[in-house]
Amino acid sequence: MDKHERIKQKAVELGFLACGISAAGYLVDEKERLRSWLAEGMNGEMEYMARNHEKRLDPRLLHEGTKSVISVLLNYYPKERQLDPEAPVLSKYAYGTDYHFVLKDKLNELLKFIHDEIGPCNGRAFVDSAPVLDKAWAVRSGLGWIGKNTNLISVEHGSFFFIGELLVDLELKTDDRIVSNHCGNCTRCIDACPTKAIVAPYVVDARRCISYQTIEQRGEIDKTLEGQFKDRVFGCDICQDVCPWNLKSEPHEEPAFDPHPRLMELSRLDWQNMDESLFAELFRKSAVMRTKYSGLMRNLKFIGKS
Template structure:
């Protein structure tokens, strides 16, 4: 089969595996992203995320990350939930953390896709990446025609909104790249900028991580910035506000991935139960969750910060 047929066969299989979308781009140097990354780092907007300043050339050139890479296969996996927390007064958990840690779910699916390519398309070597290596996921998804970068710096899809995870395969097959490029459809809308309670979106398409609730409740290892007190809107782990207000997420459909379904007990937690959570309950609720990243002590720090806002 020719390169175009290979591409379409891979994309069909990706949809069969449950991905929202799949796109392919040629593995080249990300020239346009270099200046933006350098400016963001120079202004210290990465905060304590020192890993963002490492391996800069690998971030910009996937061929340095996986030898022999010729194409980047980008995929999207829906996590828009079917349900919501029952107590409107409860601390708010980011939607992406309701179920099983996405790193495992998405990587397993990527491995299935890779096995299919190797057996049914062409023998190949590839590596799967899910938000855990120096790969500019959103930039590659844009190149693959899967969406555009919104003013909140999230990838936005015309068809699906933005409640999805991004992953990719760096593969040594020279596949026909997708030619579809999605225009920026943010227009004059500033809902995400206006809604951000900590004003972390310091300019259109620029987020200062140090002011971002997700950064403060997940990445920040020390105490939460006291200057942000009273601005968290009850967010205890992560934050979806800039996505919740995005008009494109009116198109978001609930996922059908069982691994992302939350434990019923988690959705039932009252405000009081959150505040009095012990380590045993934490372990039961978040045994397979991304919330484990912040550990029990980190979640208690976040809850204490919210209590001090009252």
């Protein structure tokens, strides 16, 4: 196998669903879309989206010497479901250990393999915590297309996966396959969004998005959205749950993403009576820690009004 195939094979061995490689460069097509989205204020309080604008469009400015972008997908579709149908709904991605740690550890293993087995290189792993347009690079690497809900969708795997990338200073063979858009005339995600956050095909106004309001929003939740959250307490999977491509989703095999044993058993009353000690026990390593106990209580109070 050549270097390109050896890297992709190692990625699969590490548990990634898929891996693709693209040449680092300027994201011309994304420039106007990003500018327009920011100009409309659709980023809400996510001011970091407006910073480092040029670095978002050109990873060579983010990591010196970058020649190739290696994109990976990591499945998080759960084996289990919350048992109480009346319980507040937690987004599937937050069931287990915070994906930033799990994905970055695997990416650093892949980087070490490249350095040791492919050739000496300088590289850096990125997982949704730096100005990198993950989905754009995944598209360039042939891993899927951007759906009308703005999620990356894979023909083989649906969309319940995390995206990460390595920026490396090696010039590698690229995956030139561009996956065509398979959304067709389907509007299920648009129709299903209870807050109408998908304001147009391929455009999401974060300010109306349940995930934004329950995670990113630092102050009070927008009162005009009261009664529209469908019991979502942290994040929201509605647009993914209705997507026909997610009929292909299969349970992950990553132990770190398995939920705390008590989490799936919580009743609606258990959630409402949760104290800080239980919160710490259930979510000690979870992405839910981002919103803190006070934020989760805010969210529970808000959905309790519906």
